[in-house]
Amino acid sequence: MDLSRSSKANEATSKANSFFKAGLAKKVIPGLILLVVIFNSYFIVVEGHVGVVKRFGEAKHQENPGLHLKIPFIETVEMIEVRTRKNAEKMASSTKEQMPVTVEVSVNWTVNKEAALDLFKRYGGLTQFEQRILDPRFRSATKDTIPQFEAEQLIQDRASAIQGIEHRLAAEMEGFPVIVDNIQIENIVLPQKYINSIEIKQTEKNLAAAEEHKLERQRLEALRAVNTADAKAKGILKVAEAEAQSILLKGKAEAEAIQAKAKALKENPLIVKFTEAQQWDGKLPTTMMGGQGVMPIMDLRQPSKD
Template sequence: MFVSSTELNPKMKSWRPGKMIGVAVAVVLVLLIGGNAYSSVEYGHVGLYKTFGKLDDQVLSPGIHLKIPFIQSIIQVNTQVTKSETDTSASSKDLQPVSTHVAVNYSVNKESAFNLMNNIGGRFDSVIINPAIQEIVKEVTARYPAEDLITRRDIVAGEISELLTKRLAKYDLIVNDINIVNFKFSDAFNQSIEAKQVAQQQALKAENDLKRVQIEAKQKVAQAQAEAESLKLKKQEVTPELVQLKQIEVQEKALDKWDGKLPSVTGGATPFIDLDSLASK
């Protein structure tokens, strides 16, 4: 006689398809609720609870945090140093058009992340930082002639940094560093700067050449003076006694070379012996 499995195990009668589906749905719900009961805040960020669209002022540190499933969420605010780059067009003090590329490194004050997100929102870079950079760069650029913007770049960057730091501090943003990446001027101004540099180099070369000529002239004068002084000293050394002594020396040399014969002459007088001519033999 055949006996079914349901007759052997009466409990299986209660496991109908509908009940099994219900159990599966319950398990899925438990998993969904459990998975939405917590969230993590990444390193370098802080978190804020958001309940039905409203932010909570409690600042969450990096790590895992519990939340009410489907009711609460945790938004993350980056507190690491972030770079914002902006291009600005302005005019210098001498009305030269200037395009400036500025890079600003900033960060969010952790303790004040709620105020920033609640008052400004997550797009504070485009809402607050970029417009502030645009305005302040134009203000500072207008204080300097175009050439000074090039030669005094560090000072210009310092003034921009000071003003920008004060401006962004109102929104709990910290300016860590600012760099003027590039100043770009008109082609006409660049050509005038190049021509001025060439003229300065030529003037410097001419000045150096003049100094060299002056030094050489002074050297020649000094050499001539030294020679004149030397000749003067030599003349002072020539005394009458020295001249007479030299003459005696010449005569002695002449006598040493004389062979004892007198030259033949037609006159009756005895010729004078030319000692100088004998000395030269």
């Protein structure tokens, strides 16, 4: 009797649990389905991208950054980056003199935002576009340009090589929905023998330049000495000319003075008497000399008291 009651109680409990689980499942499962539907009914496009909306795999339209709605389980979204991307390539080539060289080049490119849908339809996305279109053309443009430059020119004038690659790549990428720019030659690897020869050549060039500088300095010093001597000689000549001119002028002045004095004496003999009177010291002569008919010489000096 007790076993029968216990069995009935367990059966009732089992039925109650089953009923409870069934009721809970009926409530939870629709809620989960609703959440899944809600989460699949919208999408967010972040900045720097556009969203290509696909319906059963077919690209229908594109959306700009922001929150957008879509049909759950039917439409999916593919993100296309429209910011600048960088591709780098390391490739083997040769210079104009047939010297093997390895160059590392890079290129920046940007998808035209308005043409993102067209790019996805034609090429299936950015990765496929890079692998099928951009990278092969980039390698081709580089390998066509590098052999036009000698190794030394390639090292010293990378800008010309870069410009050549840009022109070729721009021509090959014309018509594609991307903008290609800012190509850079990141590194140039030449054979070690050539690098050693460049170092030797540069050393010899530096020595030659130093010797040329030394010779030029000696030439300037010699020229400076010549100029100094010439300046001194000119200075001495100027001094001599000035002294000669001074003597000439002085002699001329003295001659003119003598001529003027002679002329004055000639025109007025009294000037002689006047000059003698100016030069007389006021004493009479102590002796006189004479001949016949003249007074004898007389000593007019007073006798000494001794």
